[in-house]
Amino acid sequence: MSKQYELDDSSVVVVIGSGAGGGTLANELAQKGIDVICLEAGSRLTLADVVNDPPTMDAKMGWHDKRIGNMVWVCKTVGGTTMRWSGVTPRIQEHEFRALSTYGQLDDSTALIDWPLTLDELLPYYEKAEDKMGVSGTGNIPPSAETNNYKVMAAGAKRVGYKKVSSARMAINPVARAGRPGCQQIGFCHTGCAIGAKWSTLYTEIPAAELTGHFELRANTMAVRINHNKKGKATGVVYADADGTLHEQKARAVAVAGNVVETSRILLNSSSSRFPGGLANSSDQVGRNYMRHMFSAALAVMPKPVNFHRGARQTGVIYDEQYHKPERGFAGGYDIEAISADPWNTSAWVGGWGPDNSVFPQNYTHVAGVFSTGEDPPQASNRITLHPTERDTHGLPVPVIEYRDHANSIAMRNHSVEMSRRIFESLGATDFWGGDAPVGCHNMGVARMSANPDDGVTNRWGQTHDIDNLFISDGSTFSTSGAANPTLTIVALAIRQADHIAERMTQKTL
Amino acid sequence: MNDKQTTRRRFLVAALTFSGVASGSLGISFLRSSAAWAAATDDADNLAVMGRLAQLLFPHDGLADSVYGEVIGEVLATTAADPATDGLLAVAEEALDAAQDQAWIDLPESEQLEAMIALQNEAFFAGIRETVRFHLYYHPGLWQHIGYPGSSKEHGGYKFRGFDDIDWLPETE
Ligand SMILES: Cc1cc2nc3c(=O)[nH]c(=O)nc-3n(C[C@H](O)[C@H](O)[C@H](O)COP(=O)(O)OP(=O)(O)OC[C@H]3O[C@@H](n4cnc5c(N)ncnc54)[C@H](O)[C@@H]3O)c2cc1C
Ligand code: SF4
Numbered sequence: 001m002s003k004q005y006e007l008d009d010s011s012v013v014v015v016i017g018s019g020a021g022g023g024t025l026a027n028e029l030a031q032k033g034i035d036v037i038c039l040e041a042g043s044r045l046t047l048a049d050v051v052n053d054p055p056t057m058d059a060k061m062g063w064h065d066k067r068i069g070n071m072v073w074v075c076k077t078v079g080g081t082t083m084r085w086s087g088v089t090p091r092i093q094e095h096e097f098r099a100l101s102t103y104g105q106l107d108d109s110t111a112l113i114d115w116p117l118t119l120d121e122l123l124p125y126y127e128k129a130e131d132k133m134g135v136s137g138t139g140n141i142p143p144s145a146e147t148n149n150y151k152v153m154a155a156g157a158k159r160v161g162y163k164k165v166s167s168a169r170m171a172i173n174p175v176a177r178a179g180r181p182g183c184q185q186i187g188f189c190h191t192g193c194a195i196g197a198k199w200s201t202l203y204t205e206i207p208a209a210e211l212t213g214h215f216e217l218r219a220n221t222m223a224v225r226i227n228h229n230k231k232g233k234a235t236g237v238v239y240a241d242a243d244g245t246l247h248e249q250k251a252r253a254v255a256v257a258g259n260v261v262e263t264s265r266i267l268l269n270s271s272s273s274r275f276p277g278g279l280a281n282s283s284d285q286v287g288r289n290y291m292r293h294m295f296s297a298a299l300a301v302m303p304k305p306v307n308f309h310r311g312a313r314q315t316g317v318i319y320d321e322q323y324h325k326p327e328r329g330f331a332g333g334y335d336i337e338a339i340s341a342d343p344w345n346t347s348a349w350v351g352g353w354g355p356d357n358s359v360f361p362q363n364y365t366h367v368a369g370v371f372s373t374g375e376d377p378p379q380a381s382n383r384i385t386l387h388p389t390e391r392d393t394h395g396l397p398v399p400v401i402e403y404r405d406h407a408n409s410i411a412m413r414n415h416s417v418e419m420s421r422r423i424f425e426s427l428g429a430t431d432f433w434g435g436d437a438p439v440g441c442h443n444m445g446v447a448r449m450s451a452n453p454d455d456g457v458t459n460r461w462g463q464t465h466d467i468d469n470l471f472i473s474d475g476s477t478f479s480t481s482g483a484a485n486p487t488l489t490i491v492a493l494a495i496r497q498a499d500h501i502a503e504r505m506t507q508k509t510l
Numbered sequence: 511m512n513d514k515q516t517t518r519r520r521f522l523v524a525a526l527t528f529s530g531v532a533s534g535s536l537g538i539s540f541l542r543s544s545a546a547w548a549a550a551t552d553d554a555d556n557l558a559v560m561g562r563l564a565q566l567l568f569p570h571d572g573l574a575d576s577v578y579g580e581v582i583g584e585v586l587a588t589t590a591a592d593p594a595t596d597g598l599l600a601v602a603e604e605a606l607d608a609a610q611d612q613a614w615i616d617l618p619e620s621e622q623l624e625a626m627i628a629l630q631n632e633a634f635f636a637g638i639r640e641t642v643r644f645h646l647y648y649h650p651g652l653w654q655h656i657g658y659p660g661s662s663k664e665h666g667g668y669k670f671r672g673f674d675d676i677d678w679l680p681e682t683e
Contacts, residue, residue, distance in 0.1 A: 052661035055648065148676040155679040184667035194663040304678040309658060311673030343658050344647035353567045353630070353639050354623075361647060362570050364656040427679070 002210045002217065005037055010250035012037050013501070014237045015257065016223045016266065019080020020490045021474035022257030023201025024132070027209040028498030034505065036215050037249060038206075039239050041222045041262075042077035045202065050192035054342065057191035066392045067261065069401035072440040074259050078219050079202030081259060083192045085441075085487060086314035087171040087199060088337055089135045091126050092482035092489050094119040095324055096332070096375065099480040102324055103331035103377075106408060111289055111378045115479040116451040116460040125492040133199040133491060134177050137168020141177065144170040147185065147311035152302060152368040153338040156423030157318050167316035171199040171488070180204075185311035187340070198312075222394055225270040226254055226279055226470065234279075234470045240394050253501065253510055257473040257494075260290065260443035264384035264476070265399045267447065267457075280447070280464035280472075285457050287385055289378035289445040290401070291481040294334060294409040296416045297349050297371040298434035299341070300424035301363045308340035308368055321372075321419065322483050330411040334374025334483050336420065341369055350433045359431050368424060371437060372416035376481040377406045378445055403440075442486050447476035461500045462493060469510055473497060557582060559603055559615050564642045566622060570655060577651035584645040601634050 005012050015026045018040040026038045042061065049060060061077035061084070075081045095102045097119050100112040130138040137143040144167045146154070157165045172189070175182040183197040196203045209215035220242040227236045227248065236250040256263045264287040268278035278286050318336040325333070341349060343361045346369075350357050360367055382404060386397035405413075417434035424432055450456025453465035462477045464470045473494050475486045482489075504510035560582045561575065606614035609625035617625070629635050646652055653660055662668060 050663075052663050145674060147673050151674070151676050151679055159680070184669045185673040186663050186667035187673075188662070306676060307672065310662075310668035310671070342647075343653060343656060344644060347568065347643055347647050348640075353643075355569055358568045358570055361568075361652075361656055364658050 003035070003213055003215060005035065005216050005249075007247055008250050009035075010235070011035060011252050012249070013253045013255065014039060014249055014251040015255045015473070016237065017080060017257035017259065017262070017474065018078050018201055018206060018217065019075070019257060019259060019474070020082050020085075020201065020487045021494050022255070023079065023082070023205040024491045024494040025255055025257065025473045025498055026215060027201075027205035028495050029501060030209040030212040030215040032498065032502045033212070033214055034502060036209065037251075038209075038215070038217050039221045039223050039237065039249070040078050040217060040219050042075065042080075042219065044078040044217070044219045045083075045192070047194060047196055047203065050194040052186065052188040052191065052194070054188075054191050054344075061192065065394075066390070066398045067401060068387060068390065068398055070403040070440055072261055072401060072443060074261075074443070077202075078206060078217065079200045081441075082200040082487070083202060084190050085198075086189055086339070086485075087312075088314050088317065088485045089130070089133065089169050089171045089488040090317060090319070090335060090484035092119070092484050093322065096480065096482035099332070099375070106331060106377055106406075109379055109381065110406065111380050111455075113378075113448070113450055113455050113479050116449050117479075122489075122492055122496070125496045126488065128495050129488055129492040132204075132495070133171040133488070134173050134180070135168075135488070136170045136172065136174045137166065142174050143168035144172060144174050144312070144315050145183070145185070147308075147315045147338070148306050149308035149311070149340050149368055150315040150338045152306055152427065153316065153318065153336070153370055153423065156426050157320075157336075159426035160419065160422045162318050162320040164319035165316065166319070169317060170312070170315065172312055173197045178204075183312055187309050187311055187313065189313040223258075223266055224394060224396055226256075226266060227270075228272065228274070228279070228467065230274075232274060232467060234467055244394070253469040253471065255471040255473045255497075256476075259474055260446050260476050261384050261399050261401060263472060263474055264446045265386065265396065268384075268386050269396060275466070280457050280466045280470055282466050283454050283457060285448065285450075285455070287446050288380045288383045289448055290382045290384055290403060291376040291378055291444040291478065292403060292440050293376045293442045293444075293481055293483075294374035294405075294412045294416070295371065295437045295439065296413045296420070296434060297339070297369065297437035298417060298420035298424070298432070299346060299349060299360055299367055299369045300429035300433075301359065301431040302366050302368050302424070303428045303430060305365045306368045307365055309342065309364075311340075314339050321374075321416070328415055330408045330415065331377065332375025332408070332412070332483065334372045334412055334416050335485075336370050336372050336416065336423075339369050339371045341367075349435075349437060351435075360433065363431070368429075370420050370423065372413075372420070373442065373485055374409070374412050374416065374483045376444075377408050378448070378480060379404070379406060382445075384446055442475070442481075444475040444478040444481050444486055447472045448479045449477045450479060462497050463500075471497060471501065556603065559606070560585075562615055562622070563602070563606075563626075563638065564646065566619070566626060567639055567642055568646055570652070573652065573655045577649060577655070578646075580651065581642060581645045581649055584649070585641050602638055605629050605632065605634070
């Protein structure tokens with residue numbers, strides 16, 4: 001039963017965003033009997049709305065509000081970007097939680113810190129997250145089925161001497177589980193899974209929360225600012241409804257999970273005479289240290305058919321490069337993951353024009369693909385700011401996204417492209433392309449956890465250093481990026497944060 | 511503009527951004543200018559120039575000319591309803607034609623390509639390139655030509671239709 005709360009009910013926790021972080025936190029709190037309102041800018045789709053046409057689905061669920069600067073490929077819909085994600089779910093490694101101690105400070109422009117949290121502490125929550133999301137190859141769930149594209153990657157990996165190759169760690173049901181069916185290998189994971197085999201909060205966390213009777217989803221509501229009182233406590237959230245009318249929802253505590261760019265914008269836009277630089281920003285760290293992983297992509301024309309469009313977009317990972325081996329010429333490591341592309345993506349990734357480009361779509365049935373995701377050292381100059389004059393349709397300042405590759409990422413990308421080339425050429429690839437993939441799928445940093453309040457925005461619970469009852473619940477809290485795709489960690493941290501909030505409420509310290 | 515066109519246009523904006531084209535000043539303003547482009551293209555000569563340009567941008571042996579023609583038609587239809595700012599195609603044509611004494615369309619292929627290479631770093635060139643890329647690689651005629659079947663959910667996906675049927679790889683165990 002979905003609840004309805006009054007605007008002046010100040011006993012509720014308001015969660016902004018219904019994606020991986022917000023959807024999970026909201027459900028975890030509601031399961032404990034805590035009253036939660038989730039504000040979600042997007043509308044609520046059903047599985048019947050999902051069609052296998054990228055432009056149509058982008059219109060239904062993509063984020064199209066005005067932004068300036070680097071591309072960020074996220075969603076505005078109930079479920080957030082878990083509607084568009086691939087489901088690859090590795091864990092951050094032990095040494096990556098101690099990035100500064102492991103790598104040393106790379107140079108003057110790098111702002112590496114250690115997480116105020118260890119892998120050991122997060123382990124039980126990783127296990128809970130894996131169970132919740134149905135991660136293949138964990139617990140008693142089988143690994144994911146090996147698609148053609150995965151098999152090409154795995155065979156090439158073996159030829160170049162890699163040992164740690166696996167089709168496990170996908171948050172896609174290999175077989176029916178938890179009321180959701182097994183994957184039918186439809187292949188359009190990036191435009192919403194039409195059958196719900198892939199984990200998305202739209203059809204897991206959100207309806208589960210509604211069943212508790214302690215949860216209200218307000219779809220089509222855009223949070224624009226967080227209010228506070230004289231004591232510096234958050235008191236409520238101002239949001240615009242579908243007609244643009246503003247309301248204020250009172251709150252006992254507020255959690256922000258708008259996927260990094262929006263999380264930065266809400267905090268920065270909530271400035272006041274008491275907090276002139278924005279909420280929770282006494283450190284001037286809000287919006288800074290924006291990370292999006294080293295990314296590279298590679299495509300190859302293989303000697304015989306692959307048909308990589310058949311089956312899940314991503315189906316497995318090579319872990320051999322994930323370690324810190326400075327002799328490779330860079331700090332930290334990366335994962336190589338099988339990935340497929342539709343014809344437009346196949347051409348767009350390669351870029352440019354002429355036969356060097358069209359050879360890939362021309363030989364579409366023979367193309368295989370991988371992409372790599374790796375450690376992205378934080379830089380204070382990579383940041384989200386508010387445009388001084390540009391306003392969007394809500395009258396909000398337009399976010400400006402500034403991101404430049406770290407030299408470490410460029411060295412790592414070159415290495416990953418070279419290894420991708422070797423993988424495919426070991427099997428007789430006739431054409432190869434590898435390079436940058438400017439997509440902005442993995443967003444992290446901007447409100448990072450730090451032991452020292454001067455170095456970051458949140459503590460080890462994702463609670464802001466400045467404001468007791470204000471929490472950050474998305475990838476914004478990552479102290480460093482690690483190599484792993486971020487979402488499993490976002491979900492594990494959200495489950496852990498819910499435990500913490502509940503405990504604080506019981507102790508009456510929130 | 512009908513719904514489908516609105517939808518496609520929106521995605522195209524994302525597509526342009528994705529390909530880095532819109533990271534400069536182009537992107538959206540480029541699309542806004544396309545009504546002028548459409549107006550300028552309202553005759554057969556211009557369509558021929560655009561069609562040839564599309565063919566040389568993304569050559570596919572054996573792909574029917576009519577597909578390139580339809581792609582150009584789509585480009586124009588998607589963008590025609592936008593307020594005009596400047597005539598991109600006119601700019602493109604003028605620039606291409608300026609390369610030689612003869613009209614670009616009448617040049618031999620090697621010289622057509624030379625003219626394109628000379629212009630490839632111009633903003634208008636990137637805009638046209640990405641717009642053509644988008645419409646060509648979402649065109650069912652192109653899909654058929656390269657063996658891409660498109661939507662699969664109505665066929666139950668590939669679980670029983672060859673998602674793992676590859677048989678030419680060396681043994682991995
Ligand atoms: C193509 C693609 C593939 C990916 N594949 C993987 C993968 O394989 N593995 C992996 O780990 N990660 C993957 N990701 C990343 C993954 O999608 C994100 O890490 C994850 O969704 C982030 O969760 P989130 O809660 O921070 O944000 P989201 O899931 O984006 O949710 C944020 C929500 O907040 C809402 N919102 C924002 N601002 C406001 C506001 N002001 N008011 C109200 N609501 C607001 C948004 O509408 C959105 O619904 C992929 C991403 C993309 C784009
Ligand atoms: S391949 Fe599997 S997970 Fe991806 S959309 Fe299809 S059924 Fe869903």
